[in-house]
Amino acid sequence: MTQNLYASFEAQFRAHAPATALHMDGRADWSYAELEAQASRAAGALLAFGVKPGDRVVAQTPKCAEAVALYLGCLKAGAVYVPLNTAYTRAEVDYFLGDAEPALFVADVGADTSGVAVQVATMDAAGRGTFSEAASGATPCDATAPRAADDLAAIVYTSGTTGRSKGAMLTHANLASNAEALCAAWGFTSADTQLHALPIFHVHGLFVALHCAFLTGSSLAFLLRFDARNCMAWLPRCTVMMGVPTFYTRLLASVGFSRGLCEGVRVFISGSAPLAEQTFDAFAERTGHRILERYGMSETLMNTSNPLHGERVAGTVGFSLPGVEARVVDEDAAPRPVGEVGDIEVRGPNVFTGYWRMPDKTAAEMRPDGFFRTGDLGVMDAHGRLSIVGRAKDLVISGGYNVYPKEIERLIDAMPEVAESAVIGVPHPDFGEGVVAVVQPVADAVALAAVSAALDGQLARFKQPKQVVCVAELPRNAMGKVQKNVLRDRYANLFAERP
Ligand code: MCA
Ligand code: AMP
Numbered sequence: 446m447t448q449n450l451y452a453s454f455e456a457q458f459r460a461h462a463p464a465t466a467l468h469m470d471g472r473a474d475w476s477y478a479e480l481e482a483q484a485s486r487a488a489g490a491l492l493a494f495g496v497k498p499g500d501r502v503v504a505q506t507p508k509c510a511e512a513v514a515l516y517l518g519c520l521k522a523g524a525v526y527v528p529l530n531t532a533y534t535r536a537e538v539d540y541f542l543g544d545a546e547p548a549l550f551v552a553d554v555g556a557d558t559s560g561v562a563v564q565v566a567t568m569d570a571a572g573r574g575t576f577s578e579a580a581s582g583a584t585p586c587d588a589t590a591p592r593a594a595d596d597l598a599a600i601v602y603t604s605g606t607t608g609r610s611k612g613a614m615l616t617h618a619n620l621a622s623n624a625e626a627l628c629a630a631w632g633f634t635s636a637d638t639q640l641h642a643l644p645i646f647h648v649h650g651l652f653v654a655l656h657c658a659f660l661t662g663s664s665l666a667f668l669l670r671f672d673a674r675n676c677m678a679w680l681p682r683c684t685v686m687m688g689v690p691t692f693y694t695r696l697l698a699s700v701g702f703s704r705g706l707c708e709g710v711r712v713f714i715s716g717s718a719p720l721a722e723q724t725f726d727a728f729a730e731r732t733g734h735r736i737l738e739r740y741g742m743s744e745t746l747m748n749t750s751n752p753l754h755g756e757r758v759a760g761t762v763g764f765s766l767p768g769v770e771a772r773v774v775d776e777d778a779a780p781r782p783v784g785e786v787g788d789i790e791v792r793g794p795n796v797f798t799g800y801w802r803m804p805d806k807t808a809a810e811m812r813p814d815g816f817f818r819t820g821d822l823g824v825m826d827a828h829g830r831l832s833i834v835g836r837a838k839d840l841v842i843s844g845g846y847n848v849y850p851k852e853i854e855r856l857i858d859a860m861p862e863v864a865e866s867a868v869i870g871v872p873h874p875d876f877g878e879g880v881v882a883v884v885q886p887v888a889d890a891v892a893l894a895a896v897s898a899a900l901d902g903q904l905a906r907f908k909q910p911k912q913v914v915c916v917a918e919l920p921r922n923a924m925g926k927v928q929k930n931v932l933r934d935r936y937a938n939l940f941a942e943r944p
Pocket of ligand 2: 641720833
């Protein structure tokens with residue numbers, strides 16, 4: 446029997462054929478029958494483009510229903526789906542295309558693809574473009590490609606502490622096991638309607654949110670971006686919402702966001718970044734809902750979750766999902782005592798098979814007993830409830846997006862007028878953490894605008910520092926290493942008054 450994840454989805458699509466899969470703003474909804482037909486057409490188009498099982502398909506498309514069909518078509522055709530953040534610049538995309546070596550790159554209609562060395566198709570925000578033209582002209586692909594459990598379904602790029610992005614290889618079994626665990630843990634049924642305002646190029650919006658719907662035949666209120674007012678308009682029709690903490694702080698900051706709007710919602714779920722206890726408390730106060738926080742990574746999908754039934758504790762990420770083992774250990778993998786900080790490591794069917802074409806990096810992060818080193822620091826209580834208390838990796842999480850300081854520092858340090866830079870994250874009222882570059886110039890000063898100009902076009906805008914600060918000397922320890930903790934303390938209030 447095939448282990449292709451699409452086969453499980455297809456069974457649900459057929460069982461719920463007349464039900465609405467995607468409720469949409471300003472265009473006709475798609476039923477599950479329509480979604481299945483579109484996925485078969487997308488798979489047919491992929492075959493027509495010459496895509497074979499195991500080939501990579503890179504997608505950097507606007508969020509639209511046709512992009513969901515493209516993802517499903519890739520699964521169905523046995524291709525490996527490689528989603529890219531729509532904010533990535535041409536320079537960033539060139540790296541991913543060179544690394545993934547796809548058989549097809551589906552780009553935004555407006556993107557600059559001149560000189561791209563791979564086959565290109567296009568898709569715009571309304572789903573139109575050469576990919577959809579091929580899909581409507583192609584013979585729909587009825588047969589789902591047979592896949593083994595360990596065959597790759599997707600590669601998700603995640604930046605690294607070295608500044609070079611790594612492709613996390615996720616198999617059909619990884620995605621299927623995690624989706625099943627989440628549907629059970631969060632009680633999804635076909636009666637649910639999930640408010641979906643997340644982007645679909647990351648694990649959260651693509652796998653966690655969509656798979657919960659596709660495995661249960663439940664509906665999605667499929668919004669093209671997060672806008673607090675629009676979410677408030679849709680919430681009364683929804684039973685579940687998933688989001689990053691910024692979604693919840695923005696809802697709380699919105700006039701008219703009230704308990705009444707949330708009456709039909711059975712659970713609000715948060716992840717991708719720490720949910721502040723004050724947000725949890727304010728949300729409970731305003732709506733009567735205790736947000737359910739969970740913890741995951743691109744490499745591991747979802748690891749732990751607060752319970753659907755039972756106490757959800759602010760500042761904690763709950764218990765290991767069924768089948769997943771999470772432990773808190775020291776450098777030598779010896780367990781840390783209950784209540785003491787250590788490295789979080791994870792093992793289970795959710796854990797990826799390694800970094801694409803980077804066996805050394807994979808080996809460095811995997812323990813011999815199969816545990817993956819997350820780079821997160823945590824504390825386990827006596828009941829197995831996990832709290833994340835920090836990061837061993839140098840990473841900033843801004844509005845749910847990961848920003849690796851090294852990637853930015855490398856570009857700033859290449860400026861002749863800069864001696865050294867240190868990029869840090871400090872508290873930000875909207876994004877949780879805001880990116881700040883602290884720059885030590887060679888001579889007297891460096892024009893701050895010049896720093897921003899040096900990054901423009903190189904880095905996605907969300908990675909670019911919200912503030913650049915010039916200092917005569919960066920603080921260093923006895924070994925000469927920049928003390929980022931000193932800088933984080935010094936600039937902790939930089940965004941205090943900035944919405
Ligand atoms: C947008 N901007 C940002 C961010 N988003 N700056 C910093 N951090 C951000 N997250 C900047 C843009 O570059 C632009 O800047 C300006 O804000 C307006 O852009 P716009 O797109 O209009 O912003 P927005 O629509 O308000 O977006 C904010 C957002 C969005 C809704 C919070 O960032 C978002 O949807 N975040 C969700 C991320 C996510 O899905 N993460 C899951 C990763 P300028 O004006 O200078 O050009 S998966 C994961 O982490 C694991 C597996 C897990 O556990 O889930
Ligand atoms: P990514 O590389 O985009 O998959 O991001 C994964 C990282 O996001 C994790 O290693 C954590 O540092 C962080 N993360 C995800 N969920 C949570 C959460 N609920 N609380 C704190 N950090 C989180």
